[in-house]
Amino acid sequence: MRDLLITGQNGFVGRHVTALAAGRWRVIPHAPHDLLNPVSLDDWLAHCCPAAVIHLAGQTFVPQAFRDPAQTLQINLLGTLNLLQALKRRGFRGTFLYVSSGDVYGQVAIEQLPITESCPPQPRNPYAVSKLAAEHLCLQWSFSEPDWRILIARPFNHAGPGQADHFVLPDMARQLLRVRQGLQSPQISVGDVDVTRDFLDVRDVVQAYFDLLDKGQPGEIYNVCSGQEQLIRDLIMQMAELADVQITLQQDSTRLRKAEQRRTRGCSNKLQRHTGWQPRVPITTTLRDVLTDWEKRD
Missing domain, CATH: 3.40.50.720 (NAD(P)-binding Rossmann-like Domain)
Incomplete structure (x- = not known):
């Protein structure tokens, strides 16, 4: 080798x-x-x-x-x-x-x-x-x-698996599981979710x-x-369905990024x-x- x-x-x-x-x-x-x-x-x-x-x-x-x-x-x-x-x-x-x-x-x-x-x-x-x-x-x-x-x-x-929660999908997973465990209200804090990513x-x-x-x-x-091309909003809702929780999304201005590309x-x-x-x-x-x-x- x-x-x-x-x-x-x-x-x-x-x-x-x-x-x-x-x-x-x-x-x-x-x-x-x-x-x-x-x-x-x-x-x-x-x-x-x-x-x-x-x-x-x-x-x-x-x-x-x-x-x-x-x-x-x-x-x-x-x-x-x-x-x-x-x-x-x-x-x-x-x-x-x-x-x-x-x-x-x-x-x-x-x-x-x-x-x-x-x-x-x-x-x-x-x-x-x-x-x-x-x-x-x-x-x-x-x-x-x-x-x-x-x-x-x-x-x-x-x-x-293994990604830190300051990236979008593991962050959403962490929040969804907290909702399922009763540790968080069914409001998920998000940034701009109406963008697409590859x-x-x-x-x-x-x-x-x-x-x-x-x-x-x-x-x-x-x-x-x-x-x-995947819409971030759709990915979060797919993940919520997999986690078997009902949620709403609430935009947090501190999560918005500068110079955001709308579609990728x-x-x-x-x-x-x-x-x-x-x-x-x-x-x-x-x-x-x-x-x-x-x-x-x-």
């Missing part, structure tokens, strides 16, 4: 990546490190040079990026540079998958949907700016390090990452998305064409598994 380095392996997506790698890759054990501390990265790589890297670690929460844009840029851009340099010092010559975000596209006109990789990025929040900047950094390295295979993934919204199950997302490691073309950018639908044809990947997990399964995950946490 080949050695795989996963940054952010203790996070939501990282745990799913680690689980899927079992039996196919030898995951380099997590060690204490800081993307902003190059010495800690050298220490992590001291005893093993990976054949491939999936770089997930970063500051991923958009509201936090607005609160502290400087820290977001430092972690997501400078942290990526530190990782690349640490790998170069170690003699790395493998595949490097940088996990960016579909958020880099920013405000996209309805007539431009579905969003393809040729759509010009127009980031509208500091998080998206940091991810796009790190993309350009990685692509620059793909030119200057010809022995490396560097690829960019742009995942759209994804959900599944949701993909996290297990489909991580399968796409491994397919890219095996079959993706270096220097290329790939959307990772379902190609389906991506196109993953390039990913499918180059790797054969297909989304397999239905949205109903995702919603049910998110609910079950929060039942276990309680």
Whole structure:
């Protein structure tokens, strides 16, 4: 088996990546490190040079990026540079998958949907700016390090068991279960629910990452998305039906986000064409598994 380095392996997506790698890759054990501390990265790589890297670690929460844009840029851009340099010092010559975000596209006109990789990025929040900047950094390295295979993934919204409740679907699951348990009135506090998003199950997302490691073309950018537009309001009501509770939705102004995109639908044809990947997990399964995950946490 080949050695795989996963940054952010203790996070939501990282745990799913680690689980899927079992039996196919030898995951380099997590060690204490800081993307902003190059010495800690050298220490992590001291005893093993990976054949491939999936770089997930970063500051991923958009509201936090607005609160502290400087820290977001430092972690997501400078942290990526530190990782690349640490790998170069170690003699790395493998595949490097940088996990960016579909958020880099920013405000996209309805007539431009579905969003393809040729759509010009127009980031509208500091998080998206940091991810796009790190993309350009990685692509620059793909030119200057010809022995490396560097690829960019742009995942759209994804959900599944293990996600923190500051994201919309696990937050709704937590509130719905509190209603069912009699711990909360049947009023669910929400942000803007009359927007659409392209949701993909996290297990489909991580399968796409491994397919890219095996079959993706270096220097290329790939959307990772379902190609389906889902209204947030409808997803919440589906989840309420699965939880067997009757609810009303109450908008909370503190949950509204700046620079909100009204509709989102991506196109993953390039990913499918180059790797054969297909989304397999239905949205109903995702919603049910998110609910079950929060039942276990309680």
